[in-house]
Amino acid sequence: MYTQSLDLPNTDAGNTDSAGLPTEAAFLARIARDEKIEPQDAMPEAYRKSLIRQISQHAHSEVVGMLPEGNWITRAPSLKRKEILLAKVQDEGGHGLYLYSAAETLGASRDDMIDALHSGKAKYSSIFNYPTDSWADIGTIGWLVDGAAIMNQVPLCRCSYGPYARAMIRVCKEESFHQRQGFDIVRALCEGTPAQKQLAQESVNRWWWPTLMMFGPHDSDSEHSGQANAWGIKRISNDDLRQTFVDVTVPQAAFLGLTLPDPLLEWNAERGHYDFGPLDWDEFWRVVRGDGPCNAERLNDRVEAFEKGRWVREAAVAHAARHAARAVSIASEKIAA
Amino acid sequence: MSTSPESSWSLFEVFIRSKQGLDHKHVGSLHASDAAHAVTLARDVYTRRQEGVSIWVVPSNAITASDPDQRADNFDPMASKIYRHPTFYDIPEEIGHM
Ligand SMILES: [Fe+2]
Ligand SMILES: [Fe+2]
Numbered sequence: 001m002y003t004q005s006l007d008l009p010n011t012d013a014g015n016t017d018s019a020g021l022p023t024e025a026a027f028l029a030r031i032a033r034d035e036k037i038e039p040q041d042a043m044p045e046a047y048r049k050s051l052i053r054q055i056s057q058h059a060h061s062e063v064v065g066m067l068p069e070g071n072w073i074t075r076a077p078s079l080k081r082k083e084i085l086l087a088k089v090q091d092e093g094g095h096g097l098y099l100y101s102a103a104e105t106l107g108a109s110r111d112d113m114i115d116a117l118h119s120g121k122a123k124y125s126s127i128f129n130y131p132t133d134s135w136a137d138i139g140t141i142g143w144l145v146d147g148a149a150i151m152n153q154v155p156l157c158r159c160s161y162g163p164y165a166r167a168m169i170r171v172c173k174e175e176s177f178h179q180r181q182g183f184d185i186v187r188a189l190c191e192g193t194p195a196q197k198q199l200a201q202e203s204v205n206r207w208w209w210p211t212l213m214m215f216g217p218h219d220s221d222s223e224h225s226g227q228a229n230a231w232g233i234k235r236i237s238n239d240d241l242r243q244t245f246v247d248v249t250v251p252q253a254a255f256l257g258l259t260l261p262d263p264l265l266e267w268n269a270e271r272g273h274y275d276f277g278p279l280d281w282d283e284f285w286r287v288v289r290g291d292g293p294c295n296a297e298r299l300n301d302r303v304e305a306f307e308k309g310r311w312v313r314e315a316a317v318a319h320a321a322r323h324a325a326r327a328v329s330i331a332s333e334k335i336a337a
Numbered sequence: 338m339s340t341s342p343e344s345s346w347s348l349f350e351v352f353i354r355s356k357q358g359l360d361h362k363h364v365g366s367l368h369a370s371d372a373a374h375a376v377t378l379a380r381d382v383y384t385r386r387q388e389g390v391s392i393w394v395v396p397s398n399a400i401t402a403s404d405p406d407q408r409a410d411n412f413d414p415m416a417s418k419i420y421r422h423p424t425f426y427d428i429p430e431e432i433g434h435m
Contacts, residue, residue: 040405094382101366320371
């Protein structure tokens with residue numbers, strides 16, 4: 001995954017004032033000393049709330065992120081690709097779990113977080129509201145989307161909240177495989193028939209701009225960025241991360257013989273970076289607010305999967321209860337004997 | 338959809354021994370219906386790349402932790418007891434390794 005929208009505002013998560021808790025100044029001084037904050041430490045209420053919002057949005061993104069790729073598990077072109085994709089999607093489920101657990105250390109309830117996702121109240125990364133129409137999209141997602149996610153997530157390994165930082169270290173270890181398997185898919189297509197290469201090109205054309213949007217709004221329009229910086233949650237700005245991503249990706253596309261769909265993309269020797277064209281922020285906000293190509297479908301699929309899995313969770317509870325009861329009755333038989 | 342069965346799944350802390358001969362180390366937590374279930378889930382979540390050879394799970398509410406507000410009282414006194422460390426003592430060069 002996939003962290004883009006994690007500093008996007010939720011309708012219900014306002015900043016409360018931190019009266020009664022250790023002074024903001026003392027807390028900021030701890031952060032400035034690069035001390036990690038742990039679950040039982042005192043922290044401003046706004047810090048706690050902001051982290052819960054960010055970590056739960058991040059967790060939701062991992063979980064919803066399984067859907068576009070899950071779409072191709074049964075249709076992967078070979079057994080090897082199918083095994084790899086299954087492993088990748090399973091990782092994303094694990095990432096969701098690490099992150100929900102991190103949010104729970106702040107006092108958030110798992111049920112509440114899942115309710116918020118399923119009711120449409122919670123946000124997740126806008127990238128997963130785009131369709132995966134061809135097998136090439138699975139390659140592009142791994143290469144570009146997971147690539148962008150890595151760029152977002154590596155700085156979070158140093159974030160001030162201990163459980164979040166530790167979860168991100170675990171996640172980042174696994175993401176590298178995601179990006180490489182995606183690149184490998186795209187590369188196989190590019191080295192295949194002209195029709196296969198065209199499939200790859202069309203896919204990159206579709207995903208390039210939405211991927212750049214994963215880094216979130218411009219720094220100047222990002223309402224949580226300043227505070228997140230001061231709290232040691234966000235270490236590198238959206239625009240800087242986006243620029244780094246463009247700079248490393250352009251040569252990769254060139255290696256593959258693919259073009260990127262931006263006529264303004266050009267090396268700027270003076271800046272030492274690639275210049276690139278403006279993003280369609282109207283599209284970005286439309287997708288974030290629920291009007292992307294697949295928002296409704298993703299939520300429906302998520303809720304349906306949750307409901308279809310209900311009997312399994314209930315069976316696990318019944319099984320555990322029966323085991324516990326049996327253990328008690330064996331113990332009392334022993335006492336009686 | 339207010340009460341899901343997760344409400345009756347309790348929270349477990351997971352500890353993994355990464356290699357024979359090393360300590361079990363805390364790696365994270367998860368929800369499970371009982372301890373045996375937690376071990377199964379921990380295997381799936383935390384050892385997908387051979388990260389472990391052994392798993393412990395402990396109900397989270399069974400853990401008693403030191404009070405972070407007492408951190409200074411608990412741990413600062415040791416800062417002045419540097420004579421507990423071998424590096425406190427000068428060993429003449431002629432003696433060599435000791
Ligand atoms: Fe992930
Ligand atoms: Fe990933």
